[in-house]
Amino acid sequence: MKKLKYALFTGCTAKQSTPEQMMSTMAVARKLNIELIELTEASCCGASHLQDYDDFLSLVLNARNIAYAEKHELTMVTICNTCQLNTAMTKHRLDNNAELKARVNEKLAEVGLEYKGTSLVTHFLYAIIDDFGLDKIKEMVVKPLSQFNIAPFYGCHNIRPSELHNESHKTAENPYNPTSLDDLIIACGGKNVEYEQKNKCCGFHIELQAPHTAAVLTGNAIAGATDQNADMMVTPCPLCHLKLDTQAHHASKAIGREVSLPVLHMQQMIGLALGCTPAELGLKHHVTEVNFI
Amino acid sequence: MSTHTITTQKVNFKVFRFNAEDDYLPYYENYSMDVTSEEVVLDILNRIKWDHDGSFSYRRSCRHGICGACAIKVNGRSTLACKESMTTMIEYFGNELTIEPLSTKRAVKDMIIDKADFWDKHAKVNPYLVADIDEAPTCENLVSPHEAEELDEADLCIQCGACHYACPVVEINEDFFGPAAFAAAYRFESDVRDSDADRLIAVNEEKQGVWDCAKCFECAEVCPKDVNPISKITKLHQMAFKKGVAKNNVATRHAVGFFHSIKKRGVLDEGGLVLYSEGPSIVKHIPVALQMFRKGKITMPWNMPKSDNLDEIQKLIKSSSTVKF
Structure with a gap:
C-alpha cells in the first residue's frame, strides 16, 4: 500500500490540556506508517464560539487553515470533533457559494494565500477506517483488548449534521446508530458496549455559562456506560474527553450518583492494542486514572 | 415507464400506551406487522388503531407535513409521522421499533402529549x-x-x-x-x-x-x-x-474571548479564555484546575504555544473583522 500522508490540524487542546492526545496521535501514526505534516501555521478554528461572535472572520481564519493544507496538496485530518465541524462547515459554505468564496479570497490575498477547495477535511478516526482499513488494524493487533467492555462515545460534531459528515467522509455514519467507533473497538479486540448516550452531547460547550446542564449531560453519559457494564469509555474528541475525564466529580453531584470511568482517546485505544507503551500514549495525563494497564 | 418494486418486511413494534385518567403507570404493547417500503410512520399508527386497538390515540390532521400535529418518537428519534418513511426508520434502527410520544413525561393519552x-x-x-402598519395603505408593503x-x-x-x-x-x-x-x-x-x-x-x-x-x-x-x-x-x-444587545456576561465573554486569544497567539490560550470569561468567578475552577495541573494538563503562560506566521492571522483579523464588542 502507498504510504498514507496527511496535513494534520492539531487544534488547540492537543497542545495544551490533552497532551496525551497529541502523543498518542503521533505514536499511532508511527505504528501505522502514516505520515502527518503538522500545520504549525494554523489558528484556532473558533470552536463555534468565534462563529457566534463574528461569522465572516471565522470563515476567513478557517479558510486560511485549509489553504495551508492545500499548499501541501494533502487531505487535512483533524483530531478534534469541533475542529472537524468548523473546518468542514467552512469548506462546505465556501464550496457552495462562489460569491462568499470570492469575498474570503479577497482577504486571504492580502497575506498571499488562496482558498481553492482542493483539500478534503476528514477526522483522523475516519481516515484510519476509510483509508487504512480496520482489517489491517486487526492484523496488526498484538495486545487485543479482549478482557474489556468499552463504551464508545462519538461526540456530536463528528456525526451531526449528518449531511456534513457524509460530505466529508467516504463512509456514511448513521447519526442515530453510529458504528465506526464500535467497529474500531472490535478491531482492537475489545467488546463494544451498546448504551443510550453513545451519540449524545457531553455538554462541553456550555460548561462555563450553564454548568449544571453541562454536568448533567456528562453524568448521564458516564452513568449510561456504567449501567451497561463498561470498564472504560473511548472517544475521538478531546473536548468530550476533557469533560468526561476531568468533570466526573461535578457530574456526580449534578446527577446525585457517584460516577467515574477511565476514558481513552481513540488513538490511545488503538495504541494499546498495537503494543505502544503507556508512556508513549501519555496515560499518566488522565485525571480519572487509567488503572487497568 | 419506470418500474418501482414494493418490498415488504416484518417489523416488531413496541408501542407506548398510557391513559392519564385511568393508568397509574404507562406500559408497552407489542404488535408485529408486515411493513411495505411505501408506508410512512403515520400508516403504522393508523393500522394499530384500525386493525388492532381502536382506543389507540394520536394526533393527526393534514397528512402532508403542514399541520405539525403528528410528531412522535421512533426509537427515541423525533419524527413527523406523516412525512417519515418506514424504510428510513428501518434503515436507522432495524426491525425492532419503539413508538413513543415526543415526551413520555408529558403524555396524556398514548401519543398525545400536553404541549x-x-x-x-x-x-x-x-x-x-x-x-407600525398603516391601516389604510395606498400601496403594498414591499419586501x-x-x-x-x-x-x-x-x-x-x-x-x-x-x-x-x-x-x-x-x-x-x-x-x-x-x-x-x-x-x-x-x-x-x-x-x-x-x-x-x-x-x-x-x-x-x-x-x-x-x-x-x-x-x-x-x-x-x-x-x-x-x-x-x-x-x-x-x-x-x-x-x-x-445590534448591541449582548450583555457583558460569562457567555458573551466566552465567545469574545476566542477573538482576543486568536488575535494574540493564533491558537487558543485555554486558561486565558476561562479567566477572561469568568473574571473573579474563576476561583470555582481551582479544584479541577489543580487536578489537571498535577496531571500535566495546564500550560503555563510562558510555555503557551503560538501559531507560525502569526502576523498573517493578525493582519486578517484587522481587515476581516465585522463586529465590535
Missing part, C-alpha cells in the same frame, strides 16, 4: 410581526427578494415540536426556550418590517436564551422541514453583538 411548555415558550418570543432571503427559511417551521423534545437542554433546564422558539424569534428578528425591541433581549437572557444552547445539532438533525434551528440560534448570537 403547553412548547407553546408557552413559543409565546415568549413574540412570534408575530411587531410593526425585496434579497430581504426575504434573510429569513433563511425560518418561516417554514410548522411548530411540530420535533426539535423541542429532541433538545437535551430543554430536558434539563426548564427555563430554556428551545430550538423551535429560537427559530421563530429569528424569523421575526430577521424581518425588515419588524420593530420589536424586546424579543432579542428575551432570547439573550441567561438560562432561557440562546447562550445555553449546547451546540449538539440534534435539532438540525430531526427537523422535518429543514429549518435548521441551530443555524438560527447562531444568527441570534451574532445579532445580539451586531
Whole structure:
C-alpha cells in the first residue's frame, strides 16, 4: 500500500490540556506508517464560539487553515470533533457559494494565500477506517483488548449534521446508530458496549455559562456506560474527553450518583492494542486514572 | 415507464400506551406487522388503531407535513409521522421499533402529549410581526427578494415540536426556550418590517436564551422541514453583538474571548479564555484546575504555544473583522 500522508490540524487542546492526545496521535501514526505534516501555521478554528461572535472572520481564519493544507496538496485530518465541524462547515459554505468564496479570497490575498477547495477535511478516526482499513488494524493487533467492555462515545460534531459528515467522509455514519467507533473497538479486540448516550452531547460547550446542564449531560453519559457494564469509555474528541475525564466529580453531584470511568482517546485505544507503551500514549495525563494497564 | 418494486418486511413494534385518567403507570404493547417500503410512520399508527386497538390515540390532521400535529418518537428519534418513511426508520434502527410520544413525561393519552411548555415558550418570543402598519395603505408593503432571503427559511417551521423534545437542554433546564422558539424569534428578528425591541433581549437572557444552547445539532438533525434551528440560534448570537444587545456576561465573554486569544497567539490560550470569561468567578475552577495541573494538563503562560506566521492571522483579523464588542 502507498504510504498514507496527511496535513494534520492539531487544534488547540492537543497542545495544551490533552497532551496525551497529541502523543498518542503521533505514536499511532508511527505504528501505522502514516505520515502527518503538522500545520504549525494554523489558528484556532473558533470552536463555534468565534462563529457566534463574528461569522465572516471565522470563515476567513478557517479558510486560511485549509489553504495551508492545500499548499501541501494533502487531505487535512483533524483530531478534534469541533475542529472537524468548523473546518468542514467552512469548506462546505465556501464550496457552495462562489460569491462568499470570492469575498474570503479577497482577504486571504492580502497575506498571499488562496482558498481553492482542493483539500478534503476528514477526522483522523475516519481516515484510519476509510483509508487504512480496520482489517489491517486487526492484523496488526498484538495486545487485543479482549478482557474489556468499552463504551464508545462519538461526540456530536463528528456525526451531526449528518449531511456534513457524509460530505466529508467516504463512509456514511448513521447519526442515530453510529458504528465506526464500535467497529474500531472490535478491531482492537475489545467488546463494544451498546448504551443510550453513545451519540449524545457531553455538554462541553456550555460548561462555563450553564454548568449544571453541562454536568448533567456528562453524568448521564458516564452513568449510561456504567449501567451497561463498561470498564472504560473511548472517544475521538478531546473536548468530550476533557469533560468526561476531568468533570466526573461535578457530574456526580449534578446527577446525585457517584460516577467515574477511565476514558481513552481513540488513538490511545488503538495504541494499546498495537503494543505502544503507556508512556508513549501519555496515560499518566488522565485525571480519572487509567488503572487497568 | 419506470418500474418501482414494493418490498415488504416484518417489523416488531413496541408501542407506548398510557391513559392519564385511568393508568397509574404507562406500559408497552407489542404488535408485529408486515411493513411495505411505501408506508410512512403515520400508516403504522393508523393500522394499530384500525386493525388492532381502536382506543389507540394520536394526533393527526393534514397528512402532508403542514399541520405539525403528528410528531412522535421512533426509537427515541423525533419524527413527523406523516412525512417519515418506514424504510428510513428501518434503515436507522432495524426491525425492532419503539413508538413513543415526543415526551413520555408529558403524555396524556398514548401519543398525545400536553404541549403547553412548547407553546408557552413559543409565546415568549413574540412570534408575530411587531410593526407600525398603516391601516389604510395606498400601496403594498414591499419586501425585496434579497430581504426575504434573510429569513433563511425560518418561516417554514410548522411548530411540530420535533426539535423541542429532541433538545437535551430543554430536558434539563426548564427555563430554556428551545430550538423551535429560537427559530421563530429569528424569523421575526430577521424581518425588515419588524420593530420589536424586546424579543432579542428575551432570547439573550441567561438560562432561557440562546447562550445555553449546547451546540449538539440534534435539532438540525430531526427537523422535518429543514429549518435548521441551530443555524438560527447562531444568527441570534451574532445579532445580539451586531445590534448591541449582548450583555457583558460569562457567555458573551466566552465567545469574545476566542477573538482576543486568536488575535494574540493564533491558537487558543485555554486558561486565558476561562479567566477572561469568568473574571473573579474563576476561583470555582481551582479544584479541577489543580487536578489537571498535577496531571500535566495546564500550560503555563510562558510555555503557551503560538501559531507560525502569526502576523498573517493578525493582519486578517484587522481587515476581516465585522463586529465590535
